[in-house]
Amino acid sequence: MISHLPILQVIVPLMAAPICLLLKRSQLVWLFSLFASAIAFIISVLLLQQVMTSGVISYELGGWEAPWGIEYRIDKLNAFLLLIISAISTVVLIAAQTSIEKEIPKEKHTLFYILYLLSLTGMLGIVSTGDAFNVFVFLEISSLSAYALIALGQDRRALWASYQYLIMGTIGATFILIGIGLMYQMTGTLNMQDLSQRLPEVAQTRTVFTAFAFVIVGVCLKLALFPLHLWLPNAYAYAPSIVTAFFAATATKVAIYLLIRFTFTVFGLSFSFTTLPLQGLFLLLGLTGIFVASSAAIYQNNVKHVFAYSSIAQVGYIIVGLSTSTITGLTATLLHLFNHALMKSAIFLALGAVVYRLGNVQLSSFNGLGRQMPLTMAAIVIGGLSLIGVPLTVGFVSKWYLLTALLEKGWWPVAILILLGSLLAVIYVWRIVEAAYFKKPLADSVPVKEAPLFFLIPIWLLITANIYFGIDTRLSLQVASAAAQSLFGVSP
Amino acid sequence: MIIGLFNDWVVVVLMMIGLYIVIAHGNLIKKIVGLAIFQTSVFILYISMANVEGGSAPILAEGIKQFSNPLPHVLILTAIVVGVATTALGLALVVRIKEAYGSIEEEDIQHLDNKTQDETEIQATEGDQS
Numbered sequence: 001m002i003s004h005l006p007i008l009q010v011i012v013p014l015m016a017a018p019i020c021l022l023l024k025r026s027q028l029v030w031l032f033s034l035f036a037s038a039i040a041f042i043i044s045v046l047l048l049q050q051v052m053t054s055g056v057i058s059y060e061l062g063g064w065e066a067p068w069g070i071e072y073r074i075d076k077l078n079a080f081l082l083l084i085i086s087a088i089s090t091v092v093l094i095a096a097q098t099s100i101e102k103e104i105p106k107e108k109h110t111l112f113y114i115l116y117l118l119s120l121t122g123m124l125g126i127v128s129t130g131d132a133f134n135v136f137v138f139l140e141i142s143s144l145s146a147y148a149l150i151a152l153g154q155d156r157r158a159l160w161a162s163y164q165y166l167i168m169g170t171i172g173a174t175f176i177l178i179g180i181g182l183m184y185q186m187t188g189t190l191n192m193q194d195l196s197q198r199l200p201e202v203a204q205t206r207t208v209f210t211a212f213a214f215v216i217v218g219v220c221l222k223l224a225l226f227p228l229h230l231w232l233p234n235a236y237a238y239a240p241s242i243v244t245a246f247f248a249a250t251a252t253k254v255a256i257y258l259l260i261r262f263t264f265t266v267f268g269l270s271f272s273f274t275t276l277p278l279q280g281l282f283l284l285l286g287l288t289g290i291f292v293a294s295s296a297a298i299y300q301n302n303v304k305h306v307f308a309y310s311s312i313a314q315v316g317y318i319i320v321g322l323s324t325s326t327i328t329g330l331t332a333t334l335l336h337l338f339n340h341a342l343m344k345s346a347i348f349l350a351l352g353a354v355v356y357r358l359g360n361v362q363l364s365s366f367n368g369l370g371r372q373m374p375l376t377m378a379a380i381v382i383g384g385l386s387l388i389g390v391p392l393t394v395g396f397v398s399k400w401y402l403l404t405a406l407l408e409k410g411w412w413p414v415a416i417l418i419l420l421g422s423l424l425a426v427i428y429v430w431r432i433v434e435a436a437y438f439k440k441p442l443a444d445s446v447p448v449k450e451a452p453l454f455f456l457i458p459i460w461l462l463i464t465a466n467i468y469f470g471i472d473t474r475l476s477l478q479v480a481s482a483a484a485q486s487l488f489g490v491s492p
Numbered sequence: 493m494i495i496g497l498f499n500d501w502v503v504v505v506l507m508m509i510g511l512y513i514v515i516a517h518g519n520l521i522k523k524i525v526g527l528a529i530f531q532t533s534v535f536i537l538y539i540s541m542a543n544v545e546g547g548s549a550p551i552l553a554e555g556i557k558q559f560s561n562p563l564p565h566v567l568i569l570t571a572i573v574v575g576v577a578t579t580a581l582g583l584a585l586v587v588r589i590k591e592a593y594g595s596i597e598e599e600d601i602q603h604l605d606n607k608t609q610d611e612t613e614i615q616a617t618e619g620d621q622s
Contacts, residue, residue, distance in 0.1 A: 133567055140574045144581055151585060156592035157608070160601055163585045167514060170527055170578050177534055177571060184564070185541045 006059040026109040073130030076483035119145040161234035175218030182211035223255030226289030236308035241352030249345035282323035289316030294424035332401035334480035339394035346462035347383040353451035368441030384429035499540035506533035
């Protein structure tokens with residue numbers, strides 16, 4: 001049983017999805033999905049423990065040996081990502097039933113859970129597999145269910161957002177497919193470990209350069225790196241709140257994982273960052289992304305749009321961390337993956353609670369909300385402080401490591417720009433605080449009650465995690481730095 | 493040189509036609525068709541790389557010594573399924589968009605969206621003043 005954990009991680013949600021169809025009753029389906037997701041979470045915890053104590057796990061699918069058969073390979077980086085995805089998915093699902101009762105017609109509830117589980121399967125699959133083509137298949141499983149989930153939004157703009165995401169996402173995935181094909185052409189293998197050993201022999205050919213370009217652009221489309229981010233704001237703003245909370249925390253993280261996996265493991269550090277100008281490119285795009293997206297966030301009137309743009313800015317920080325190509329920089333990147341997932345899922349869940357009570361998230365509707373929904377608004381404020389990077393929150397920890405990495409490199413102008421970027425975050429978070437605590441409610445608005453318990457439990461679970469991991473960084477830091485060291489080939 | 497790389501030229505031409513349609517056309521169905529052409533070009537890329545000169549189809553039979561690499565064929569079988577699913581989902585979305593907006597032209601939809609955006613913002617500013 002224990003030796004089959006890597007495949008169970010993916011199979012459990014995959015098998016749970018069609019079973020939902022048989023259960024039919026909405027409440028029952030919810031409990032079952034929650035159960036399946038919780039099992040996936042337990043498996044990921046066991047995997048992480050196993051990896052941290054005894055090193056890389058390699059699982060051969062169907063007993064076929066590695067370069068020929070499909071290999072599932074769990075190292076510290078994979079296990080860390082699996083933990084983030086399955087944990088966020090489980091916590092978000094607690095609020096799902098309450099939220100979708102208001103936002104999705106009753107006959108579509110079962111479909112919602114099926115799509116959610118399939119999307120979860122896709123993400124877990126991308127992370128666990130060690131086979132490049134398998135990555136493409138799982139990427140499409142998660143993307144196709146993501147398009148359908150976004151289209152479930154109430155507003156008709158959700159349909160348009162979903163369509164745009166479908167076009168961009170498919171182009172991205174097809175680019176990755178082209179890249180994988182060209183790599184196969186040059187090396188005759190699809191296994192990532194095998195690729196990493198065979199690619200250096202042919203590294204100086206134009207085909208490999210092309211393959212690299214296609215893979216990187218494809219992945220960057222998926223992770224919404226500026227200027228390939230255009231699909232993201234509307235998709236996040238008009239999707240059902242639960243979907244946004246789940247995707248904001250996990251979907252772009254999976255794409256960043258792929259970026260790290262391809263640049264560090266498959267193509268190798270010196271090829272990606274020294275032979276090709278990825279370092280300068282990432283630094284430039286990351287910084288531009290931080291400033292453009294943060295400034296755009298300041299001018300939004302829909303609060304979901306504000307935090308969607310802020311997500312693009314956070315991707316910028318993550319990419320800047322990556323561009324340093326040092327162990328500290330990579331540790332900062334991985335820490336921020338974990339921390340950003342905690343902040344954004346908490347904030348978007350709290351916004352889901354606001355939608356539940358008010359029906360919309362226009363900034364003007366937030367006037368006076370601080371008194372009416374104190375616990376929900378407090379959660380948004382703490383999440384916002386974490387985004388800015390105030391001490392005692394997780395945001396501070398990852399910004400601190402990012403700044404350390406930049407100063408180590410001697411890039412102090414970049415460090416100053418990062419701090420300036422954080423000031424922009426202060427402005428957009430302040431606009432929401434101002435509306436909620438310092439403005440009077442609109443004359444014609446109906447007073448609302450605090451969010452229901454099924455919202456408050458997961459929101460505060462995540463907020464507590466935000467503060468806990470801001471003070472006691474042992475777990476997240478230990479895993480992140482161990483993963484970074486193993487990617488650099490340094491034994492911890 | 494040009495004839496030897498005939499398949500690659502076809503791939504590149506199809507790929508560019510597909511991408512051009514996706515970018516340049518405002519009609520949502522035409523965009524989906526463009527996307528399908530774009531994906532098909534990648535299928536051809538895979539299939540032509542599997543070809544071995546003088547090789548037969550990868551079937552086990554007497555007298556066959558050389559055969560094409562069957563792995564890319566299998567991979568593309570999966571990719572075709574994914575492509576069909578994407579096209580189906582895209583077309584289903586277009587049907588829903590037609591129901592909700594009454595149009596499948598990108599321009600019309602963006603125009604209608606801008607109008608809704610303006611309305612909510614006007615309401616918001618009025619609310620602030622009251």
